[in-house]
Amino acid sequence: MPTIVQQRRSRAVRLSDLVSALSYALDLTEGQPLGHAQRTCIFGIRLAQAIGMPEQEQADLYYALLLKDSGCSSNAARMYQILGSDEIRARHDVKLIDWRSVNWSTLVYSLRHVQVGRPAWERLLALSQVAWQRHRQQKEVVEIRCERGAAIARKMGFPQRTAEAIRGLDEHWDGGGYPLGLQGTEIPLSARILSLAQTLEVFHRHSGMPAALQVARARSGRWFDPELVRAAHAIAQQDSLDNELSYAAQTVARLSPSEGAVTAGRERVDVICDGFADVVDAKSPYTSDHSKRVTEVAVGMAEHMGLEKPTVTLIRRAALLHDLGKLSVPNSILEKPAPLTSEEWAVVRRHPFHSEAILKRIQGFEQIAIIAGAHHERLDGTGYFRGLHANQLSMPARVLAVADVFDALSAKRPYREAIPLDEVFSIMRRDAPHALDGRCVEVLVESQRRARPSPAPEGLAMLQRAMSTHRGVA
Ligand SMILES: [Fe+2]
Ligand SMILES: [Fe+2]
Numbered sequence: 007m008p009t010i011v012q013q014r015r016s017r018a019v020r021l022s023d024l025v026s027a028l029s030y031a032l033d034l035t036e037g038q039p040l041g042h043a044q045r046t047c048i049f050g051i052r053l054a055q056a057i058g059m060p061e062q063e064q065a066d067l068y069y070a071l072l073l074k075d076s077g078c079s080s081n082a083a084r085m086y087q088i089l090g091s092d093e094i095r096a097r098h099d100v101k102l103i104d105w106r107s108v109n110w111s112t113l114v115y116s117l118r119h120v121q122v123g124r125p126a127w128e129r130l131l132a133l134s135q136v137a138w139q140r141h142r143q144q145k146e147v148v149e150i151r152c153e154r155g156a157a158i159a160r161k162m163g164f165p166q167r168t169a170e171a172i173r174g175l176d177e178h179w180d181g182g183g184y185p186l187g188l189q190g191t192e193i194p195l196s197a198r199i200l201s202l203a204q205t206l207e208v209f210h211r212h213s214g215m216p217a218a219l220q221v222a223r224a225r226s227g228r229w230f231d232p233e234l235v236r237a238a239h240a241i242a243q244q245d246s247l248d249n250e251l252s253y254a255a256q257t258v259a260r261l262s263p264s265e266g267a268v269t270a271g272r273e274r275v276d277v278i279c280d281g282f283a284d285v286v287d288a289k290s291p292y293t294s295d296h297s298k299r300v301t302e303v304a305v306g307m308a309e310h311m312g313l314e315k316p317t318v319t320l321i322r323r324a325a326l327l328h329d330l331g332k333l334s335v336p337n338s339i340l341e342k343p344a345p346l347t348s349e350e351w352a353v354v355r356r357h358p359f360h361s362e363a364i365l366k367r368i369q370g371f372e373q374i375a376i377i378a379g380a381h382h383e384r385l386d387g388t389g390y391f392r393g394l395h396a397n398q399l400s401m402p403a404r405v406l407a408v409a410d411v412f413d414a415l416s417a418k419r420p421y422r423e424a425i426p427l428d429e430v431f432s433i434m435r436r437d438a439p440h441a442l443d444g445r446c447v448e449v450l451v452e453s454q455r456r457a458r459p460s461p462a463p464e465g466l467a468m469l470q471r472a473m474s475t476h477r478g479v480a
Contacts, residue, residue: 179227321406
């Protein structure tokens with residue numbers, strides 16, 4: 007048995023570093039390579055400096071640029087419903103087309119992303135529906151994303167100006183954007199910068215700066231504020247820009263406003279972790295509130311076991327963020343009503359790897375990364391993504407694994423009722439101590455029996471249904 011992770015004093019975490027590293031999780035949802043939000047932040051801050059934006063406004067803009075996609079997971083389920091295909095790939099490709107126009111590239115986009123793999127007649131029907139309801143559906147998905155993104159930024163403690171920038175990300179200069187169809191200077195300046203900065207980042211990465219500027223020019227006065235497009239030409243002349251983009255994480259750290267340069271207090275760190283748990287939980291109705299419930303259960307177990315406060319803090323943060331990597335799994339897999347293919351399983355089994363990889367980048371979160379990355383590991387080596395064994399799994403990792411399985415089995419899901427607690431416990435006891443830690447399971451049983459009244463027992467059929475639909479992706 008390994009020693010319980012001990013962390014007498016949490017290492018200092020800078021607010022800007024925390025948000026910057028967690029922005030990788032948002033890149034996953036957007037189907038963008040890691041660093042997209044950071045590079046967008048560099049473009050945005052350089053644009054703001056070029057037009058002489060006051061420093062405090064730049065500080066609010068900085069966080070809006072990093073968090074611009076925090077509402078993206080909220081419309082994932084709806085996008086999947088509309089497209090019937092991998093919505094993450096669709097998100098990636100939509101950034102490369104002028105989605106407001108009906109032209110050859112939007113037609114190719116639709117053919118690539120609507121009901122892929124379905125019979126021809128189904129695809130034709132779906133394509134005609136998408137074309138017919140295009141404006142209403144575009145407005146709907148943008149509205150969900152922008153409103154939710156703004157709400158998450160506010161919940162994380164960022165100012166109104168940051169939230170407004172995120173809400174206005176898809177408004178266009180000529181009034182043709184969404185969700186409100188604001189026009190010109192009705193759109194907050196920070197939102198106008200976000201919109202141009204993300205386009206510059208995408209086209210710069212795909213085809214270089216001349217191509218990025220060409221797109222900006224072509225959409226000037228339609229999508230983008232013409233003054234900002236002129237500023238984009240000015241910043242493109244800066245010799246240092248390419249180097250800054252190549253070392254995006256370091257550049258973003260250097261550009262951080264003075265507030266970000268100070269250590270974030272413990273409460274602020276918890277609020278940010280809580281906000282990102284919301285982003286993860288919004289991904290699918292099949293797992294809504296999962297991270298929050300796992301956290302509640304895991305912390306309850308840790309306290310019941312008498313673990314030290316710093317260890318409980320590690321467990322709380324690891325539980326809130328354990329499924330960050332699930333943002334990389336398309337809803338077409340998460341919500342698939344049929345058994346997964348081996349390729350789809352491979353995508354699912356990578357999600358703890360992504361959680362760990364993102365969290366490892368945050369200074370002071372090294373242990374949290376290891377605990378979160380191990381939440382699907384089992385003591386007998388049958389888990390994933392590493393196939394670790396008992397002697398490699400700490401007590402916090404065991405607590406989290408048990409809490410995760412418990413929620414997957416006990417939570418009510420759209421496709422089934424909650425399984426009665428006694429039945430959940432008997433399933434989990436069958437997996438202990440070879441796969442799940444026996445002491446953790448007993449602590450769970452004890453703490454849950456105290457916390458929840460026992461529901462009336464229900465039939466075995468419900469249990470079997472639940473087990474057949476539980477894919478171990480919790
Ligand atoms: Fe998971
Ligand atoms: Fe989970």
